Amino acid sequence: MDAHSVPVRIEPRSATWPELLRPIEGPPEALWLRGRLPLLARTPRVAVVGTRAPTPYGEAQAARFAAALARAGVTVVSGLARGIDHAAHRAALDEDGGTIAVLGCGVDRPWPAGELADALVGRGLLLSEFEPGEPPRPHHFPLRNRVISGLCSGVLVIEAAQASGSLITARWAADQGRSVWALPGRVDHPMSRGTHRLIREGASLVESPEEILAEMGLDSAKEAPNAPPNPVGESGLAILEALRGETLTAEELASRLSRPLTTVLVTLVELEMAGHVARTPGGLYRLVRASG
Amino acid sequence: MDAHSVPVRIEPRSATWPELLRPIEGPPEALWLRGRLPLLARTPRVAVVGTRAPTPYGEAQAARFAAALARAGVTVVSGLARGIDHAAHRAALDEDGGTIAVLGCGVDRPWPAGELADALVGRGLLLSEFEPGEPPRPHHFPLRNRVISGLCSGVLVIEAAQASGSLITARWAADQGRSVWALPGRVDHPMSRGTHRLIREGASLVESPEEILAEMGLDSAKEAPNAPPNPVGESGLAILEALRGETLTAEELASRLSRPLTTVLVTLVELEMAGHVARTPGGLYRLVRASG
Numbered sequence: 203m204d205a206h207s208v209p210v211r212i213e214p215r216s217a218t219w220p221e222l223l224r225p226i227e228g229p230p231e232a233l234w235l236r237g238r239l240p241l242l243a244r245t246p247r248v249a250v251v252g253t254r255a256p257t258p259y260g261e262a263q264a265a266r267f268a269a270a271l272a273r274a275g276v277t278v279v280s281g282l283a284r285g286i287d288h289a290a291h292r293a294a295l296d297e298d299g300g301t302i303a304v305l306g307c308g309v310d311r312p313w314p315a316g317e318l319a320d321a322l323v324g325r326g327l328l329l330s331e332f333e334p335g336e337p338p339r340p341h342h343f344p345l346r347n348r349v350i351s352g353l354c355s356g357v358l359v360i361e362a363a364q365a366s367g368s369l370i371t372a373r374w375a376a377d378q379g380r381s382v383w384a385l386p387g388r389v390d391h392p393m394s395r396g397t398h399r400l401i402r403e404g405a406s407l408v409e410s411p412e413e414i415l416a417e418m419g420l421d422s423a424k425e426a427p428n429a430p431p432n433p434v435g436e437s438g439l440a441i442l443e444a445l446r447g448e449t450l451t452a453e454e455l456a457s458r459l460s461r462p463l464t465t466v467l468v469t470l471v472e473l474e475m476a477g478h479v480a481r482t483p484g485g486l487y488r489l490v491r492a493s494g
Numbered sequence: 495m496d497a498h499s500v501p502v503r504i505e506p507r508s509a510t511w512p513e514l515l516r517p518i519e520g521p522p523e524a525l526w527l528r529g530r531l532p533l534l535a536r537t538p539r540v541a542v543v544g545t546r547a548p549t550p551y552g553e554a555q556a557a558r559f560a561a562a563l564a565r566a567g568v569t570v571v572s573g574l575a576r577g578i579d580h581a582a583h584r585a586a587l588d589e590d591g592g593t594i595a596v597l598g599c600g601v602d603r604p605w606p607a608g609e610l611a612d613a614l615v616g617r618g619l620l621l622s623e624f625e626p627g628e629p630p631r632p633h634h635f636p637l638r639n640r641v642i643s644g645l646c647s648g649v650l651v652i653e654a655a656q657a658s659g660s661l662i663t664a665r666w667a668a669d670q671g672r673s674v675w676a677l678p679g680r681v682d683h684p685m686s687r688g689t690h691r692l693i694r695e696g697a698s699l700v701e702s703p704e705e706i707l708a709e710m711g712l713d714s715a716k717e718a719p720n721a722p723p724n725p726v727g728e729s730g731l732a733i734l735e736a737l738r739g740e741t742l743t744a745e746e747l748a749s750r751l752s753r754p755l756t757t758v759l760v761t762l763v764e765l766e767m768a769g770h771v772a773r774t775p776g777g778l779y780r781l782v783r784a785s786g
Contacts, residue, residue: 386680
């Protein structure tokens with residue numbers, strides 16, 4: 203048994219106790235660790251969680267997000283389960299990034315056992331509030347989920363059933379004041395139900411890992427999430443010019459520019475979508491950015 | 495030429511002028527109609543629009559939503575274009591439902607011409623603010639889009655590029671105070687960009703036509719959008735009992751029930767997700783529904 207494989211116990215008074223765990227409701231009384239202990243000091247951390255029965259799309263996206271987060275220096279936290287959790291840990295390890303598995307059993311007997319658990323002991327970290335020797339009891343998992351979210355700045359959910367453990371993790375995250383990100387998918391697959399539910403309830407819809415990195419102030423600038431604004435054209439320029447220093451209604455613009463109201467309205471919608479003008483609830487338009 | 499194929503012109507003072515068009519900014523001065531004229535009096539109307547280059551998923555969903563709307567007596571409005579528009583009109587016709595194509599050219603020369611346009615003249619309705627003989631000029635289409643949304647209680651967008659005509663229709667709808675619904679999809683397809691953008695900007699994510707019908711008060715009750723609540727279990731029942739007539743914190747509940755705080759927290763999250771209790775921002779829990 204090398205040093206990595208000996209379980210280590212820390213308590214809240216320990217200097218290595220994760221700061222993010224301090225403010226949560228019902229914090230663990232102690233944490234057991236096994237693997238690369240210094241990983242626990244590496245922040246930021248983001249959880250990537252989801253169903254044990256993903257689609258190939260979900261599995262590929264879990265790997266894509268976890269790999270990009272790991273490359274950016276983010277520690278990827280998950281639950282060691284088959285499916286999404288497995289893909290996330292594996293992708294982070296493949297990038298030589300940090301990854302932590304939070305267990306619902308003792309760290310000396312990770313469940314499911316296997317190659318991934320062994321790799322995490324060697325190159326990642328197993329973490330649990332349950333004593334060594336403790337088996338993976340069903341009621342441990344929702345408790346375990348509050349530690350997954352509690353360790354992290356935010357939780358990304360990639361495919362989840364309508365009522366599932368991943369949604370419980372997301373709910374903990376929201377209650378703990380952490381970000382909740384959800385990946386959308388096809389409406390004809392039941393594993394999209396959970397993430398779509400989260401989006402409806404206020405989670406951020408994410409399409410790329412760069413959006414998460416940007417929200418955390420780790421802008422990788424590798425992928426532009428939005429298309430560049432379109433050139434505004436002659437009638438657009440005339441409107442932008444007219445809006446310099448003034449807010450005007452569409453009717454006022456049409457009158458000043460001697461153009462048909464409908465043409466002005468069309469151009470305004472295009473300018474608004476390109477981010478050049480903003481429309482107030484009262485129907486007044488104002489300049490946001492003079493030109494793309 | 496039978497009666498259906500003769501273009502008919504109506505003006506805002508006409509009794510058949512669509513009421514929903516009256517309050518919009520820059521309303522058309524007149525409408526040209528060709529086909530089954532009484533269709534114009536049939537409400538409610540919902541627009542189903544999207545890209546000319548859909549995925550098989552998008553095409554199937556356009557047909558699914560349009561068919562269900564048509565079966566429920568909703569008139570399906572779209573723009574006759576290839577792709578999503580075509581699938582929506584076709585599905586509505588196949589259900590013997592009402593469907594209206596709003597054109598960016600004269601109703602005597604629908605574009606694109608073909609079997610669908612012919613079928614719409616016979617069993618649906620072509621509608622345009624442009625004079626007979628007018629060709630489909632590019633600047634007509636954004637104008638046409640404001641009539642699509644203006645005719646409808648809401649607009650459903652099924653697959654759209656990041657900056658596209660469908661998003662312009664959705665923007666008109668929002669400006670006109672109409673509902674905007676967007677279908678999510680896979681993040682690795684560019685045709686999901688537009689609908690995901692709409693969802694981020696506040697459009698309602700929809701998974702099924704029943705959600706749209708419910709919002710319009712036409713509940714078909716054919717498909718339950720949510721899973722039935724889970725049974726609450728013994729510890730759940732104890733908490734629900736304790737919350738009868740009182741709002742309590744998790745700590746207070748744990749103390750009254752002599753249970754560990756973490757166990758109470760887990761049960762509270764499960765009860766919250768099942769809709770039995772609600773959590774206030776201050777951390778107080780209250781009863782929503784005693785039992786599923």
